[in-house]
Amino acid sequence: MQDPFTDDVPPEPHSTPAAVRPISGRRARNKTATRESIVSAALELFESKGFEATTTREIAMKAGVAEGTVFNYFETKDDIALHFFEAEVDHAIATVRADPTLKGAALEEKLFALVHSQIEYLAPYESFIGAAFVRALRPSSKLALSPRALELRARYLDFVQDLIEESLPKRRARQLGWIAPQAFWIYYLGVLLYWLHDSSPAKQNTLAFLDRSLRFGTAFLREGGI
Amino acid sequence: MQDPFTDDVPPEPHSTPAAVRPISGRRARNKTATRESIVSAALELFESKGFEATTTREIAMKAGVAEGTVFNYFETKDDIALHFFEAEVDHAIATVRADPTLKGAALEEKLFALVHSQIEYLAPYESFIGAAFVRALRPSSKLALSPRALELRARYLDFVQDLIEESLPKRRARQLGWIAPQAFWIYYLGVLLYWLHDSSPAKQNTLAFLDRSLRFGTAFLREGGI
DNA sequence: GACGAAAAGTGAGTGCGCTCATATTTATTG
DNA sequence: CAATAAATATGAGCGCACTCACTTTTCGTC
Numbered sequence: 001m002q003d004p005f006t007d008d009v010p011p012e013p014h015s016t017p018a019a020v021r022p023i024s025g026r027r028a029r030n031k032t033a034t035r036e037s038i039v040s041a042a043l044e045l046f047e048s049k050g051f052e053a054t055t056t057r058e059i060a061m062k063a064g065v066a067e068g069t070v071f072n073y074f075e076t077k078d079d080i081a082l083h084f085f086e087a088e089v090d091h092a093i094a095t096v097r098a099d100p101t102l103k104g105a106a107l108e109e110k111l112f113a114l115v116h117s118q119i120e121y122l123a124p125y126e127s128f129i130g131a132a133f134v135r136a137l138r139p140s141s142k143l144a145l146s147p148r149a150l151e152l153r154a155r156y157l158d159f160v161q162d163l164i165e166e167s168l169p170k171r172r173a174r175q176l177g178w179i180a181p182q183a184f185w186i187y188y189l190g191v192l193l194y195w196l197h198d199s200s201p202a203k204q205n206t207l208a209f210l211d212r213s214l215r216f217g218t219a220f221l222r223e224g225g226i
Numbered sequence: 227m228q229d230p231f232t233d234d235v236p237p238e239p240h241s242t243p244a245a246v247r248p249i250s251g252r253r254a255r256n257k258t259a260t261r262e263s264i265v266s267a268a269l270e271l272f273e274s275k276g277f278e279a280t281t282t283r284e285i286a287m288k289a290g291v292a293e294g295t296v297f298n299y300f301e302t303k304d305d306i307a308l309h310f311f312e313a314e315v316d317h318a319i320a321t322v323r324a325d326p327t328l329k330g331a332a333l334e335e336k337l338f339a340l341v342h343s344q345i346e347y348l349a350p351y352e353s354f355i356g357a358a359f360v361r362a363l364r365p366s367s368k369l370a371l372s373p374r375a376l377e378l379r380a381r382y383l384d385f386v387q388d389l390i391e392e393s394l395p396k397r398r399a400r401q402l403g404w405i406a407p408q409a410f411w412i413y414y415l416g417v418l419l420y421w422l423h424d425s426s427p428a429k430q431n432t433l434a435f436l437d438r439s440l441r442f443g444t445a446f447l448r449e450g451g452i
Numbered sequence: 453g454a455c456g457a458a459a460a461g462t463g464a465g466t467g468c469g470c471t472c473a474t475a476t477t478t479a480t481t482g
Numbered sequence: 483c484a485a486t487a488a489a490t491a492t493g494a495g496c497g498c499a500c501t502c503a504c505t506t507t508t509c510g511t512c
Contacts, residue, residue, distance in 0.1 A: 027459070027508065034460085056499060066462045071500060137360050137419060183435075190416045193363060209409075216446060253478065253489070260490090282469060292492045297470060 035073050037063040042080045051128035081132030084125050086152055092117040093159050107167035108218040115210055119195050130196040157181040180221055261299050263289040268306045277307060277354035307358030310351050312378055318343040319385050333393035334444040341436055345421050356422040383407040406447055
């Protein structure tokens, strides 16, 4: 059976010659339909009862599939919640890219917009995203090292790297290399933790912290002594 | 039954008049003996097979108690691993306090010594501590809000606050208030995450990162624009 | 269409962390 | 030394996430 965890087109089968394999319609449609019904069933249940209280049996029942099927699409229950986390990263990158007012803006403004967009997107899922998200940080977690997660992280780091290169002198950017995006990744995780625990109205504390620390951090990038 | 999760002396029983209740010897000795045998059994197993692969049944068997007994002493399996984390914090605070060469040192040196002592202490447990430690960060985690954890965190923050007050002008310290220690707590968690994932020889990357970021961070505390 | 192979779906089964009604041990009191 | 009470220990049992040997569906090929 083809690995259902990747939506990638399978590697060109050696037996099929020239004609592009159509990868027949019904299969693919059923597959994405099943996947979506699992995701939306999980979302409803997570939101109404929370992550821990939702069982995979319930998700399967609500989605109209067998319990085993759920695990054909997601390796673990955590993985289901992480689906929303992935969507968040892609959404935030697209948002920042698409915003014309950010074109010539300072680096800290772009980064603020990026992180702000991320936590805004996650807000509706706050009640359950932390459970899975934080678990994925464990070194022992297979999630953090799964091809999917690595690819997601790479996309994010690439984007941050792009933002830095847009705003910094070439020399300085090259000097910083990969350290800056990596540090930013850690920083982002810290902000998320802060956000998850932040009980101030409208998450003011997180936003204030974001603003101050970013202004300071970008100053560091520009002139700081790395 | 008296809560076995606290080692505190129980509140003065209303029936006993003047005489100090001896809190008879055998009980207390048995209790700490059992607790220690559970902890050391767990440690051996965690180190040899890892955290996830170790079952609570095994721990109980190796400790020579019933499985239920393990849960009379620790609320969850995570809690057992966190025992070592607690010990680490207390040990690090004591170490920094006891080091005479740090008496008049700069703030960044004290903080470096603090965090360095912490990760050095955790080194032998690296293979398993992350699993439980990171899980305790979840907002939904009961661990993060348990009286024990809160008290530990308070002790740590108090200590950091002390260090700051020793090194900064009174005005500045008062102006910073609780923000600085809290930020430092997040920073410390970030460093731990970094450390857990750091595969460089002798964790050089972590130490280098520590050094640079602390020097920068303390400069921020002194003059920065909070 | 009929056939075979591969993809997708199934659900009883497994071992886990953890609970709880009960049994055992320890301490106190007359 | 009973008798009672309280602390502690016990292990069968529970519901969970997850597995795997198997069935059903899909689809290219003749």
